[in-house]
Amino acid sequence: MKTAERSSETLPTPATAMSVFVLLLVLLSLSAVSSHFLTGRTGTTVGLLIAAAKMTLIFTYFMRLRYQSGLVRLFALVGFFWLGLILLLTFADYLTRG
Amino acid sequence: MNTEIVTEISPFSNETQRSMAQHLGMWTFIATEVLFFGGLFAGYALYRTTYPEIFAAGSHRLDFWIGTINTAVLLTSSLCMALADSAAKLGRRAKLQWCLAGTWLLGAVFLGLKFYEYHEKFVEHLVPGAHFLPGGGAAPQLQLFFVLYFAMTGLHALHMIIGLGLIGWLWKRAGRGGLSPGHTAPVEITGLYWHFVDCIWVFLYPLLYLVR
Amino acid sequence: MKPAATESTTMDVSRSENYFNRDYSLRSWLTTHDHKRIALLYLVSITFFFSIAAAAAALMRWELLTPQGDLVVSDMYNRLFTLHGVLMVWFFLIPSIPAVLGNFVLPLMLGARDVAFPRLNLASWYIFVTGGLLVLYAIVVGGVDTGWTFYTPYSSTYSNGNVMLMASGVFIAGFSSIATGLNFIVTVHKLRAPGLTWFRLPLFAWSIYATSIILVLATPVLAITLLLIMLERFWGVGIFDPKLGGDPLLFQHLFWFYSHPAVYIMILPGMGVVSEIITCFSRKKIFGYKVMAIAILAIAALGFLVWGHHMFVSSQSVYAGLVFSLLSFLVSVPSAIKVFNWTATLYRGSIRFDTPFLYALGFLALFTIGGLTGLFLATLAVDVHLHDTYFVVAHFHYIMVGGMVMAYMGGIHFWWPKISGRLYPEILARISAITIFAGFNLTFFPQFVLGYLGMPRRFHIYPPEFQTLNVLSTAGAGVLAIGYLLPLFYLGWSLFYGRRAGPNPWEATGLEWITASPPPEHNFERTPVVTTEAYNYPELSP
Numbered sequence: 068m069k070t071a072e073r074s075s076e077t078l079p080t081p082a083t084a085m086s087v088f089v090l091l092l093v094l095l096s097l098s099a100v101s102s103h104f105l106t107g108r109t110g111t112t113v114g115l116l117i118a119a120a121k122m123t124l125i126f127t128y129f130m131r132l133r134y135q136s137g138l139v140r141l142f143a144l145v146g147f148f149w150l151g152l153i154l155l156l157t158f159a160d161y162l163t164r165g
Numbered sequence: 166m167n168t169e170i171v172t173e174i175s176p177f178s179n180e181t182q183r184s185m186a187q188h189l190g191m192w193t194f195i196a197t198e199v200l201f202f203g204g205l206f207a208g209y210a211l212y213r214t215t216y217p218e219i220f221a222a223g224s225h226r227l228d229f230w231i232g233t234i235n236t237a238v239l240l241t242s243s244l245c246m247a248l249a250d251s252a253a254k255l256g257r258r259a260k261l262q263w264c265l266a267g268t269w270l271l272g273a274v275f276l277g278l279k280f281y282e283y284h285e286k287f288v289e290h291l292v293p294g295a296h297f298l299p300g301g302g303a304a305p306q307l308q309l310f311f312v313l314y315f316a317m318t319g320l321h322a323l324h325m326i327i328g329l330g331l332i333g334w335l336w337k338r339a340g341r342g343g344l345s346p347g348h349t350a351p352v353e354i355t356g357l358y359w360h361f362v363d364c365i366w367v368f369l370y371p372l373l374y375l376v377r
Numbered sequence: 378m379k380p381a382a383t384e385s386t387t388m389d390v391s392r393s394e395n396y397f398n399r400d401y402s403l404r405s406w407l408t409t410h411d412h413k414r415i416a417l418l419y420l421v422s423i424t425f426f427f428s429i430a431a432a433a434a435a436l437m438r439w440e441l442l443t444p445q446g447d448l449v450v451s452d453m454y455n456r457l458f459t460l461h462g463v464l465m466v467w468f469f470l471i472p473s474i475p476a477v478l479g480n481f482v483l484p485l486m487l488g489a490r491d492v493a494f495p496r497l498n499l500a501s502w503y504i505f506v507t508g509g510l511l512v513l514y515a516i517v518v519g520g521v522d523t524g525w526t527f528y529t530p531y532s533s534t535y536s537n538g539n540v541m542l543m544a545s546g547v548f549i550a551g552f553s554s555i556a557t558g559l560n561f562i563v564t565v566h567k568l569r570a571p572g573l574t575w576f577r578l579p580l581f582a583w584s585i586y587a588t589s590i591i592l593v594l595a596t597p598v599l600a601i602t603l604l605l606i607m608l609e610r611f612w613g614v615g616i617f618d619p620k621l622g623g624d625p626l627l628f629q630h631l632f633w634f635y636s637h638p639a640v641y642i643m644i645l646p647g648m649g650v651v652s653e654i655i656t657c658f659s660r661k662k663i664f665g666y667k668v669m670a671i672a673i674l675a676i677a678a679l680g681f682l683v684w685g686h687h688m689f690v691s692s693q694s695v696y697a698g699l700v701f702s703l704l705s706f707l708v709s710v711p712s713a714i715k716v717f718n719w720t721a722t723l724y725r726g727s728i729r730f731d732t733p734f735l736y737a738l739g740f741l742a743l744f745t746i747g748g749l750t751g752l753f754l755a756t757l758a759v760d761v762h763l764h765d766t767y768f769v770v771a772h773f774h775y776i777m778v779g780g781m782v783m784a785y786m787g788g789i790h791f792w793w794p795k796i797s798g799r800l801y802p803e804i805l806a807r808i809s810a811i812t813i814f815a816g817f818n819l820t821f822f823p824q825f826v827l828g829y830l831g832m833p834r835r836f837h838i839y840p841p842e843f844q845t846l847n848v849l850s851t852a853g854a855g856v857l858a859i860g861y862l863l864p865l866f867y868l869g870w871s872l873f874y875g876r877r878a879g880p881n882p883w884e885a886t887g888l889e890w891i892t893a894s895p896p897p898e899h900n901f902e903r904t905p906v907v908t909t910e911a912y913n914y915p916e917l918s919p
Contacts, residue, residue, distance in 0.1 A: 078251045088244040092237065099233050102375035107217060114371025121240075122364045129247045129360045131353075135188070138566070142192040146199030149594050152681055153200075153207050157630045160685065160697035161211060176484075176491040176568055178904075186493045186567040193559045197597045204601030204631050208616050211627055294612045306622035312615055316608060 079128045087128045094121050184350045191357045202365055205317050209372060216306045223310030224376035231282050232374035235275050242271035243363045246356045256346035258339060265336040272329050279322055314373055324362045331355045395895040410495035416481035418502050423469050426509055430464035433457045438854040444841045454837035455522035462525025467550050468509050470781055474646035476557055478788045479585045481796060485889035486582050488570025488905040493563040501556035508550030515542035529617040529628040533609040541610055544603045551600045558592030561585055572907035579887050579911045583670045584649025587677035591638045599635035626691060633684035641680040643777055645673060647784030648715060651737045654791050655719050656912040657885040658734035659726025663912050664718045672711035679708045689760045698757055705755035712748050732806040736787025739814045743779025747772060768828025771821045779817055794882045798895040799875030805867045813860035819853025886913050
């Protein structure tokens with residue numbers, strides 16, 4: 068009975084964890100290699116996108132958001148949303164200065 | 166301990182409720198951590214936009230290979246932590262302890278490399294302050310990059326050290342059999358923290374080491 | 378010790394074992410995990426910090442009796458207003474309603490045995506006290522002259538005060554806020570009694586929930602900002618340092634990203650308390666319950682988007698100023714909705730003018746004035762004239778003191794029978810409520826005029842033509858002091874000699890009133906089940 072209601076605690080199997088890990092290493096090499104070709108804004112954008120992909124993998128599988136309730140997923144995103152607000156409104160100032 | 170045992174009144178009615186509350190609490194804490202580091206990321210974003218060339222120059226002074234290897238080390242330690250998690254759930258005590266030991270050691274390797282790097286920067290006079298002598302006609306703003314570098318990686322390292330303490334404590338507890346399959350919340354919660362600290366590094370890596 | 382006695386308490390509930398008389402030893406208080414005892418620990422500590430900060434205010438008002446600087450020199454005056462601001466904001470206002478009344482009442486309102494993480498709750502009190510002691514130490518060894526806002530580059534480079542110490546005190550206290558907020562959020566999500574759905578929660582619970590969200594999301598940004606200031610002082614260089622190409626305005630952005638929402642940390646819980654009091658003393662359901670709950674959340678969310686209105690004259694981009702000004706106006710919409718709904722709740726109610734209600738009325742009037750003058754300041758062009766004058770000082774004191782402290786006093790009086798099990802002397806309490814209201818207005822209303830006429834804040838000398846208004850203001854501060862001292866005495870007195878209150882002296886609704894006063898250690902003998910909406914007062918006959 069308990070296992071049924073504990074759906075929030077399901078785990079990725081070790082096999083899933085391994086494949087996620089391999090994927091993470093692939094992303095890491097991609098990031099490292101691309102930095103030698105891409106410069107400036109493009110470089111940073113690609114680097115950040117790859118980092119975001121890595122984080123999504125870690126959040127989804129290692130931190131098990133995939134198996135969690137909507138509430139927990141919301142809590143996981145709120146911090147990033149608020150960080151976005153800081154960046155948005157701070158840059159609203161810096162990018163429009165005369 | 167004397168006889169007056171604190172009659173701890175649990176606010177929860179069962180273990181499931183407690184575990185769910187602890188997860189929610191940890192995720193709330195992680196949201197606060199996002200914003201805690203977020204202040205630094207906002208500062209970084211501002212100066213990176215204002216002085217792109219200088220930040221690229223600063224990034225060139227960091228050791229690309231140490232940064233890359235350290236990222237791989239941390240990702241591997243995260244894998245160990247994830248495996249520890251499932252070992253705990255299945256009640257495999259020996260495997261749990263091995264995985265925790267692996268996580269801990271990889272964390273320690275990361276910190277070792279990090280402090281080696283700090284030492285290098287100290288020798289090269291790249292630590293901000295009175296002894297900052299970058300040479301080569303560097304712009305004064307280069308120091309900004311290094312202030313951010315030390316603040317961000319230092320704060321991250323501090324979180325790693327706390328994480329190592331937590332994992333060591335888990336390891337001891339697992340050895341005493343204190344983490345039965347029905348009571349794995351400590352492993353899960355610590356795991357969340359550890360993975361999150363890795364995620365911070367995942368972002369620091371391109372922002373500090375890969376600016377070109 | 379198993380409190381088995383609670384099973385057979387049929388005769389006299391108030392005299393049976395409760396959280397308060399269970400164990401009087403100091404050790405039992407300092408190691409308690411009971412949310413009710415922790416609330417009282419907070420009550421004692423914030424009263425202590427309040428007294429010190431109030432003493433600093435008294436010295437400042439005394440100095441401002443005359444246009445010359447005859448009591449203190451300007452440097453001392455700087456240290457006084459910094460001390461007053463730091464202690465009042467972080468060590469009184471922010472913990473006041475959340476950590477005292479929230480801790481005491483929230484689990485009771487939810488029908489829970491305790492908050493979700495009782496040990497963390499105690500830890501956060503210790504963290505709070507540690508931070509407070511550090512700040513006091515910083516004051517004793519010389520104080521800080523930056524103002525509570527720690528603006529760079531003054532704080533990071535030029536100030537010769539103990540900025541490091543004071544900032545670390547505030548930094549540490551911040552973690553207490555975060556821990557408390559986290560605890561309350563999880564408690565509201567996971568520990569509501571059976572049947573207590575979100576839209577059956579009393580508005581006080583909503584307001585504490587919204588406040589906790591702000592505490593959790595804003596405080597970390599303050600923490601990192603203070604850490605950066607400390608680093609800058611430690612290293613001699615830092616990211617706000619203009620010599621390196623850094624921008625001191627970045628500090629203001631990060632600081633106000635916390636400190637403007639912090640204003641809502643200081644007012645939302647007050648709104649919650651006032652909702653409880655107004656419904657109880659007009660014997661009516663709150664008007665527009667759902668809108669009230671949503672307005673609380675809306676204020677909490679919008680409050681994060683308006684920080685730039687503190688920076689209109691700071692060389693912030695004018696376009697950003699326009700946006701921030703507009704967003705600031707938006708906050709007034711949910712705030713006004715709340716004021717209208719409270720008024721509508723009073724309409725045709727069966728009103729009893731007991732002490733808590735007097736405080737709630739005072740809140741309504743003063744919060745409205747404070748809110749409306751806030752609109753003046755949110756207007757870009759008007760703010761250029763009023764910025765950094767006494768108009769601003771008066772405005773935020775109308776919100777902080779006229780709003781929050783009135784609500785806090787009202788809440789203390791409302792729940793005092795629950796906390797202590799005793800009633801306080803009603804007449805004396807009404808006199809003190811009216812004294813506070815009168816003293817407050819006498820103190821701060823002249824400051825609106827002073828500011829409008831151009832008297833800048835944070836100076837200990839002023840042109841002689843401002844003296845009359847300043848004398849009035851100082852006289853008001855004296856009246857206010859009497860008003861604050863009175864409750865200290867009669868509430869203390871009532872602890873020993875007050876009439877026994879019984880479980881529900883106000884005949885209020887809400888789960889906290891169905892258990893004994895003072896409540897037993899477990900709060901409830903058995904977990905209550907909720908079947909009705911909040912504020913289910915019987916229909917009034919016309």
